[in-house]
Amino acid sequence: MMEQINNFKQKLDKTIVSLKEDFNTVRAGRANPHVLDKLTVDYYGAPTPIAQVGNITIPEARILQIQPWDSSLLKQIEKTINEADININPSNDGKVIRLIFPELTEDRRKELTKEVKKKGENAKVAVRNLRRDVMDELKKLEKSHQISEDELSRHEAEVQKITDKFVAEIDKNIEAKNKEILSV
Structure with a gap:
């Protein structure tokens, strides 16, 4: 059971790394x-x-x-x-x-912040898809009587808590990148 949750965490970590790599390709006015x-x-x-x-x-x-x-x-x-x-x-x-690298105009900055927000939303969708997959696995285990209903509830709560933490981290990364774009 812990194996599924550990795999879930590893996939979420990869999602965050991928998002940060995506953000690195967004030009923020200085040479990068x-x-x-x-x-x-x-x-x-x-x-x-x-x-x-x-x-x-x-x-x-x-x-x-x-x-x-x-x-x-x-x-x-x-x-x-x-x-x-x-x-x-x-x-x-x-x-x-x-x-x-040309100076960023106000319009271009707004465009870039929208692009960052879109990349962040895509990462959140990936996180929610991973959560759905692990929840489905847990329900299958409960149906086949490998875990009890109580264990299912406990694991679902843990998965949701982990998901919320990663969504908050994505929001923090979006905010930091937007701040970088707007302050250049």
Whole structure:
């Protein structure tokens, strides 16, 4: 029985980690190398993350600089960034690619806060789906007389308490990310 609840907690932890990774890709006005996390280039036939084919630095607060170890990748990295939906145009000087993060307008900040809220809602839906699955497992155990009704009630209460804790953590992460976006 504890195995189901431990698995439930582990899946919830993964949901929170995934949400934080999603939030890292949301641009908040300053240079953030995480906007490149999900972008890959073809490196000798294998899709490789940009961070693994070059050096990524932040020379100024709103500039991200990518210096590939193999200069033949410059055009490909530039093309990948242009095709990605990150709303930043790369500039290529033949040695490095610079991404200049523009100042966020008030409208763009509001858009980003809506995007953050949507990502948070998706995480909450995932949490509720995980809760439903574990509740179904508990009810099956009770039906097959592996646990009593009292144990079922106790475990359901525990699962709900854990769910509430994780939903509160998601809300806290949404609030922190929105604060970051609005204060830049």
